[in-house]
Amino acid sequence: MADVRDDAAEVNEAEQDFDLSKPDVVTKYNLAGEIANKTLAKVVQGLTAGAKIADVCAMGDAFILEQCAAVYKSAKVEKGIGFPVCISVNNCCANYSPLQEESSNLNDGDVCKVDLGVHIDGYMALVATTHVIGAAGPITGRQADAIAAANAAAEVAFRLIKPGNKNNDVTRMVERTVAQFKCEPVEGVQSHQLKRFTIDGPNTIINKSIPGKTIPECTFAENEIYVIDIVVSTGEGKAREQGQRVTVFKRAVDNSYALKLKAARQLFHEIKEKHPHMPFSLREFGDQRSKMGVTECVKHDLVQPYPVYFERDGEFVAQIKFTVLLLPAGPLRITSHPLQELNADNSVQDEEITALLAQSMARRKKKKKPAAAAPPS
Numbered sequence: 001m002a003d004v005r006d007d008a009a010e011v012n013e014a015e016q017d018f019d020l021s022k023p024d025v026v027t028k029y030n031l032a033g034e035i036a037n038k039t040l041a042k043v044v045q046g047l048t049a050g051a052k053i054a055d056v057c058a059m060g061d062a063f064i065l066e067q068c069a070a071v072y073k074s075a076k077v078e079k080g081i082g083f084p085v086c087i088s089v090n091n092c093c094a095n096y097s098p099l100q101e102e103s104s105n106l107n108d109g110d111v112c113k114v115d116l117g118v119h120i121d122g123y124m125a126l127v128a129t130t131h132v133i134g135a136a137g138p139i140t141g142r143q144a145d146a147i148a149a150a151n152a153a154a155e156v157a158f159r160l161i162k163p164g165n166k167n168n169d170v171t172r173m174v175e176r177t178v179a180q181f182k183c184e185p186v187e188g189v190q191s192h193q194l195k196r197f198t199i200d201g202p203n204t205i206i207n208k209s210i211p212g213k214t215i216p217e218c219t220f221a222e223n224e225i226y227v228i229d230i231v232v233s234t235g236e237g238k239a240r241e242q243g244q245r246v247t248v249f250k251r252a253v254d255n256s257y258a259l260k261l262k263a264a265r266q267l268f269h270e271i272k273e274k275h276p277h278m279p280f281s282l283r284e285f286g287d288q289r290s291k292m293g294v295t296e297c298v299k300h301d302l303v304q305p306y307p308v309y310f311e312r313d314g315e316f317v318a319q320i321k322f323t324v325l326l327l328p329a330g331p332l333r334i335t336s337h338p339l340q341e342l343n344a345d346n347s348v349q350d351e352e353i354t355a356l357l358a359q360s361m362a363r364r365k366k367k368k369k370p371a372a373a374a375p376p377s
Contacts, residue, residue: 018196020223020325025123029225029325032082032125033334035067036118036323040337043085043114044131047106053087053096054103058283060085064118072120082117082124083199084248084281089113093186093231093239093309093317095248097281099291102245108134111143113231113319119278122197126227127335128321135340142234144344146318149181150232151339152348152357154320157191157205157230159356161324162331163222167205167215174230175208177353181346184208184237185230186317188309190215194225194323197277199250207231224326235315241307248306249294250279257300267293268302279306330363 018025043060061084068079088096089110098104106112115128130147132139139147153174160170170191178185185208193201203218207230220226251271259265267290271280282290297303311317325332348354 020225020327026325026327028120028123029125029323030334031071032118032120032123033127033323035064036082036116036125036127036335037337038067039063039085039116039118040114040127040129040335043087043116044129044337047087047112047114047131047133049106049108049134051106052103053089053106054098054100054283056106057085057087057097057281060116061281061284064116068118068120077121078276079120080118081275081278081280082119083115083126083279084283086115086248087112088115088308088317088319091235091311091313091315091317093233093311094189094319095246095306095308096244097247097283099245099247099283106133111146111316111318113317115319115321117199117279119197122277124194124199124227125323125335126194126199126229126321127323127337128229128319129337129339130318130320132340138341138343140343141345143316144342145181145346146183146232146234146316147339148342148344148347149178149183150230150318150320152180152353153177153185153232154228154230154322156353156356157228158322158324158331158333158361159359161205161220161226161228161326163220163326165220167203167218167220170205171207171209173353173356176350177348178232180348180350180353181232181344183232183234186233186237186239186311188239189229189231191229192227194227199279208237220326222326222328225323226326227321227323229319229321231317231319233311233315233317235311237311239309239311242310244308244310246305246307247282248279249282249298249303250306251275251277251303252301253277255301257302259296259300259302261293261296263293264296265293268297271297271303327363331361332363333361
């Protein structure tokens with residue numbers, strides 16, 4: 001059985017959240033963002049026809065660890081993968097990070113959602129983009145509609161997530177923006193507040209409202225951190241599981257159980273050592289042993305699964321995700337990736353949305369303090 005005192009200590013450490021008023025915290029977020037952006041660029045370069053998805057994901061994860069190993073060398077700072085690299089193709093909505101023997105290959109024309117995260121000392125930077133493989137010119141048709149809708153909705157959300165505004169107002173404008181492109185936001189997707197060692201903080205913004213289901217209303221405040229996560233479909237916007245093996249999990253630090261299987265005990269021990277707080281992929285633990293051990297860990301709520309979700313066959317799904325710091329000088333986006341050129345069939349015609357998108361997000365510069373007057377002679 002896991003030592004309850006050790007687990008409680010980990011929870012207390014994770015709750016020692018320091019806000020953005022501390023310069024060292026901002027530095028760590030920015031550094032995590034730089035590594036996340038570099039990793040995303042590298043993974044996108046690896047999206048070529050014939051490439052094995054598991055290989056590209058593993059390459060991205062290895063690059064994160066390599067980059068993190070080069071910073072804070074002398075300090076005892078936990079750092080590394082904040083979310084394992086996932087590459088979800090076409091109508092797959094999220095969380096596809098396959099084992100080697102179960103991986104499919106990429107093809108020209110595939111619409112790839114690349115999703116990943118990095119953390120430095122528990123301060124996370126998450127990012128995702130959508131890339132079409134083998135495009136020789138602008139992306140067109142419904143593929144372009146989905147990507148443009150996700151991007152426009154994310155930009156609208158970026159302009160609305162500021163101190164004093166409310167989460168439900170962001171959801172309404174995201175839905176209106178996506179509708180301009182004759183697309184649907186995907187149900188169940190949420191943008192989250194981030195806290196130290198916590199990828200799914202208390203304040204959330206739903207991608208799409210569902211009749212009869214509500215989330216607590218919240219008001220955004222200065223020095224909070226949010227990940228804006230917009231997922232859009234050319235279909236009905238309903239994600240469902242299709243029996244795909246789940247490979248991404250996160251440890252439930254407040255739960256304990258005396259595991260029976262040797263494979264489960266070994267796996268859980270490694271999870272506690274390598275990923276005490278952050279999501280991880282089973283791929284790094286050895287495929288056969290991890291498959292044997294994770295079932296018991298899930299059954300007794302020691303780890304939480306991130307299921308692989310799909311839209312209907314034949315539809316396209318696009319995702320844009322980035323991390324925003326609500327600093328006193330204005331919101332700061334620390335993760336991003338340039339999109340391919342788009343030639344969508346539809347565009348924003350709503351005047352209110354157009355006005356929002358036209359707003360500059362340049363941050364206020366700090367005023368220099370006037371020089372002290374020279375003392376009288």
